[in-house]
Amino acid sequence: MNRVLIADDEPNLRLLVSATIASEECEVVEAADGDEAWALIEQNPPRVALLDVQMPGRTGLELARAIKERSDLAGITVIMLTSKAQQADIQAGLAAGADVYLTKPFSPLELLGVVEHALETA
Amino acid sequence: MNWQRAAAADAALRAVFAASFEPNGAPAVPDEGGWSGSPARASNQPDPLHSPDTQLLLYARDLARLQRLRRAYERFLPASLDPVAPRPEPPAVRTASALFTDMRGFTGLAERFADDPAGLLNVVNAHLAAVVGAIRRCGGVIEKFVGDGVLATFGARNELQDHCERALAASFAVVGANESLNRRRAKEWGFRVEVGVGAAAGKVVVGTVGTPERAELGVLGDPLNIAARLVARAKAGEVLLAASVYRGAARHVRADLFGDSAVRGRAGQVEIYRIALLRHT
The missing domain is CATH 3.30.70.1230 (Nucleotide cyclase, GGDEF domain)
Incomplete structure (x- = not known):
């Protein structure tokens, strides 16, 4: 079963993202802060991690760096999903290890395409 | 005897409980005609259909029927309706x-x-x-x-x-x-x-x-x-x-x-x- 982690401190954003990508072939797990997200990642690494940048606990950037530093987590595709949309923010996200950088408000079709592509190539 | 009544009450409640959770659950209680195959009784014997124990079982039977009816109709109603205390809602x-x-x-x-x-x-x-x-x-x-x-x-x-x-x-x-x-x-x-x-x-x-x-x-x-x-x-x-x-x-x-x-x-x-x-x- 493909596992996708959504880490965001806004419950309704998690609901919208989950509703967009959920399918019978995909298990979605949610974390309300960065520390909970890291615990879930270590416990059972997902194929895809959708990370907000600004969250309580570890930030999305810190999580991306931590994932990319661990060889046993190399299979995780990191997707930033954040309202930080300045060019400098995007560069910082990609530098931290994000494979894809998406901004809010997000396009459901674009998000679905990115996640499906990540799951197909994982 | 008290223990017999307690056993009957226990059996009745178990039957209702089972009927509440089993889709086709039916409690082992008598229908209107009494227990099928009941032995004949002498005219001077007390009427078992009107004993407190049997009344309790009949009550359990009716309760179980209501539970089954409730289950049958719940799927035709919005989930937010309260099936335990249905009442006209003010607008x-x-x-x-x-x-x-x-x-x-x-x-x-x-x-x-x-x-x-x-x-x-x-x-x-x-x-x-x-x-x-x-x-x-x-x-x-x-x-x-x-x-x-x-x-x-x-x-x-x-x-x-x-x-x-x-x-x-x-x-x-x-x-x-x-x-x-x-x-x-x-x-x-x-x-x-x-x-x-x-x-x-x-x-x-x-x-x-x-x-x-x-x-x-x-x-x-x-x-x-x-x-x-x-x-x-x-x-x-x-x-x-x-x-x-x-x-x-x-x-x-x-x-x-x-x-x-x-x-x-x-x-x-x-x-x-x-x-x-x-x-x-």
């Missing part, structure tokens, strides 16, 4: 979201099943099962089935501050669940099932609709009419949203402005947003 006005789903190309599908309408029902029910599951996961209440479509509300029967986000999430989930159904069954069926969604938000009233003889707890209001008009225009895999519902979630999700449009039967214009969830739309 309540709330700000809520309404969502309509509708199968696309249903007329052609019905034609395909012209000689096998039971097969059509199977397809429609498989689709509706996916739709209902998706709506419920997002906190919606299924108000009614309208042919091959569903009317659901968010925040009509109970206050929901985030009814717009929930309705929007349900719209996505409906299309996604229908796609999962297509991945699972389209090859076997030889065709795809398509769905469109319309949603709007605003004030609604929840109250008893009908006459004293025949009534239902219904939801009425402008958002329901707008959502119904929008779903009629939504293409396969498409969600059409009134601005009233989209604005509640616009900071999260991007949508295309479809335009200001008149909605049939309404004097005012409605600002409509469109979200396509399938690549071919």
Whole structure:
């Protein structure tokens, strides 16, 4: 079963993202802060991690760096999903290890395409 | 003897308990004619049908029947109705979201099943099962089935501050669940099932609709009419949203402005947003 982690401190954003990508072939797990997200990642690494940048606990950037530093987590595709949309923010996200950088408000079709592509190539 | 009465009460309660959870559970209690195969009794013997123990068992039987009736009828009612204490509700006005789903190309599908309408029902029910599951996961209440479509509300029967986000999430989930159904069954069926969604938000009233003889707890209001008009225009895999519902979630999700449009039967214009969830739309 493909596992996708959504880490965001806004419950309704998690609901919208989950509703967009959920399918019978995909298990979605949610974390309300960065520390909970890291615990879930270590416990059972997902194929895809959708990370907000600004969250309580570890930030999305810190999580991306931590994932990319661990060889046993190399299979995780990191997707930033954040309202930080300045060019400098995007560069910082990609530098931290994000494979894809998406901004809010997000396009459901674009998000679905990115996640499906990540799951197909994982 | 006290222990016999206690044992009878225990058996009766166990029977009711079992009947409450088993779909076809029936307690081992006598029917109106008493226990079948009961031995004949002498005229000077006490009547067992009127003993306290038997009365308790009869009570248990009636209770179990009521439980079965409740289970049978619950599936025909909105989930928010309280089956334990049903009562006429005073009308309540709330700000809520309404969502309509509708199968696309249903007329052609019905034609395909012209000689096998039971097969059509199977397809429609498989689709509706996916739709209902998706709506419920997002906190919606299924108000009614309208042919091959569903009317659901968010925040009509109970206050929901985030009814717009929930309705929007349900719209996505409906299309996604229908796609999962297509991945699972389209090859076997030889065709795809398509769905469109319309949603709007605003004030609604929840109250008893009908006459004293025949009534239902219904939801009425402008958002329901707008959502119904929008779903009629939504293409396969498409969600059409009134601005009233989209604005509640616009900071999260991007949508295309479809335009200001008149909605049939309404004097005012409605600002409509469109979200396509399938690549071919």
